[in-house]
Amino acid sequence: MLRGISLAVAVVGALTTGAYGHGVWTAQRHGDLAVVYGHGAGDEAYGPEKVRKAISHLPSGETRDSKVLPQAKNALVEPAPGAVALTVVFDNGVWTKGADGTSVNRPKREVNGAQSASHSVKINTTVLKEGAALKPTGQGLEIVPLVDPMGLKMGDDLPVQVFADGKPLPGVPLYPDYVNDGHAQSGKTDQDGKVVLFVRNDGLNVIGVSHAKKTPDNAEIDQVGYFATLSFALPHADD
Numbered sequence: 102m103l104r105g106i107s108l109a110v111a112v113v114g115a116l117t118t119g120a121y122g123h124g125v126w127t128a129q130r131h132g133d134l135a136v137v138y139g140h141g142a143g144d145e146a147y148g149p150e151k152v153r154k155a156i157s158h159l160p161s162g163e164t165r166d167s168k169v170l171p172q173a174k175n176a177l178v179e180p181a182p183g184a185v186a187l188t189v190v191f192d193n194g195v196w197t198k199g200a201d202g203t204s205v206n207r208p209k210r211e212v213n214g215a216q217s218a219s220h221s222v223k224i225n226t227t228v229l230k231e232g233a234a235l236k237p238t239g240q241g242l243e244i245v246p247l248v249d250p251m252g253l254k255m256g257d258d259l260p261v262q263v264f265a266d267g268k269p270l271p272g273v274p275l276y277p278d279y280v281n282d283g284h285a286q287s288g289k290t291d292q293d294g295k296v297v298l299f300v301r302n303d304g305l306n307v308i309g310v311s312h313a314k315k316t317p318d319n320a321e322i323d324q325v326g327y328f329a330t331l332s333f334a335l336p337h338a339d340d
Contacts, residue, residue, distance in 0.1 A: 122140070122309075122311050122326070122328045123138060123139060123140045123145075123193070123223070123328065124138075124139070124140065124223055124225070124279060124307070124309050124328045124329075124330045125137060125138050125189060125191045125223040125224075125225045125328075125330065126225050126227065126279075126280075126307045126330045126332040127178060127187060127189065127225060127227045127332060128305060128332075128334070129334075130177075133177045134177060134178050134179070134180070135175055135176070135177050135178070136152050136155075136175060136176050136177070136178060136189055136191065136225075137175075138151075138175070138191065138193075138223070140283055141279065141280060141281070141282075141283030141284075142280055142281065142283075146174035146175060147174070147175060149169070149171035149172060149175060149176035150171070151176075151191050151192055151193060151194075152169050152176040152178075152189060152190075152191055153190045153191065153192045154166075154169075154188075154189070154190045155167035155168070155169050155178045155180075155187060155188070155189050155190075156187065156188040156189075156238075157180045157181035157184035157186075157187055158184060158185060158186035158187065158188070158233060158235065159181070159183055159184060159185065160183070160185050160232045160233075160234075162234065162236070165181035165184070166181070167179060167180050167181055167184070167187060180229060184229055185228070185229055185230050185231070185232045185233040186226060186227060186228050186229055186233040186235055187225075187226070187227040187229060188224070188225070188226050188227075188238060188240070188243075189224070189225040189227070190222070190223075190224055190240070191222070191223035191224070191225070192221075192222055192223075193206075193221035193222065193223060194206050194220070194221060195207070195208050195209070195218055195219070195220050195221070195321070195322055196218065196219050196220075196221055196326075197209045197211075197212040197215050197217070197218040197219075198212075198215065198216045198217050198218070199212045199213065199214055199215060199216065200213065200214030200215075200216065202216075208321060209320075209321055209322065210321070217323045217324075218321065218322045218323055219313070219322060219323060219324050219325070219326040220316075220322045220324070220325045220326065221326050221328075222241055222242075222325060222326070222327050222328075223327075223328050223329075223330075224240050224241065224242055224243055224327065224328075224329045224330070225329070225330045225331075225332060226243060226244060226245070226329075226330070226331050226332070227331075227332045227333065228246065228249070228250055228251055228331075228332070228333040229333075230251060231249055231251040231252060232249070232251075233246075233249060233251070234249070237262075237264040237267050238267075239266065239267040240264075240266075240267075240329070241265060241266060241312075241314065241325060241327045242263070242264070242265050242270070242310065242311075242312050242327035242328070242329040243263070243264050243329050244261050244262075244263055244275070244308055244309075244310055244329055244330070244331035245261065245262045245263075245264060245331075246259065246260075246261050246331060247260040247261060247262055247295070248260060250300065250306070250331075250333045250335075251333060251335070253300050253335070254300065254303070254335065255300050255301070255302060255303040255335070256299060256300060257299060257300050258297055258298075258299050259297070259298045259299055259300050260295060260296070260297045260298075261275070261295070261296060261297075261298060261308065261331065262290075262293065262294045262295045263275070263290050263294045263295075263296075263310055263329075264294060265312055265314070265327070266314075268294075269290075269292075269293050269294030269295075270290060270294045270312060271289075271290050271291060271292045271293070271294055272289050272290060273289055273290050273310055273311075273312060274286040274287050274288065274289050274290075274310075275287045275290075275296060275298065275308055275309065275310045276308065276309035276310065277298045277299075277301055277308055278301040278302065278306070278307070278308075279307040279308060279309040279330060280305065280307045281301070281302065282301075283309075300335070302335070303335055304334060304335060305332065305333075305334045306332065306333055306334070306335065307330050307331075307332045308330060308331045308332070309328060309329065309330045310328070310329050310330075311326070311327065311328045311329075312326075312327050312329075313325070313326045313327070314327065
């Protein structure tokens, strides 16, 4: 039933504020695994220092540090040997909305007539190959697949669970095809943070979700704005 709901409400995605957030995911670029920052099919240059950490997940459930390789306009990642999945944390800094409604990448104290400020954090989980049995890691926001997506094909059901700070997050819609249809949304997660999507593409799939955590005791920011993605690339049917 949840899958049916997701199709029925997909058209409302463009009406929600969260649909316009940028995300990060990983993708092959000239034979290297790159951290991509963008919205929909477009991606942008960024300072490689924004990639704060990259963690490899092994089939045993253990984790290892991954190498982050800074480039001129982005960063590459080299997973640990044997890694089946990867978590990347991207700190996009503080964005403050000024008196004219325009947001700038500056602290609240430096913007005249500041209305609000949000610390923007992007988190990606990439499934690299079969054998990834992922669990929540306690990140501010993350999407955990409940089946191994690398064993699926286009059109198959893909149940996922959304967590915020390690706890299930109910009542949030996802972006089931963030790269190709960045405004379309699924139905909302249930009380356990779960929703059933389906595999949209024969190739790269990027699923997104956004969530804001208010920070009433922090004078510098009003919230931490999280955008999390789950990505995986299925082999093309004719490969």
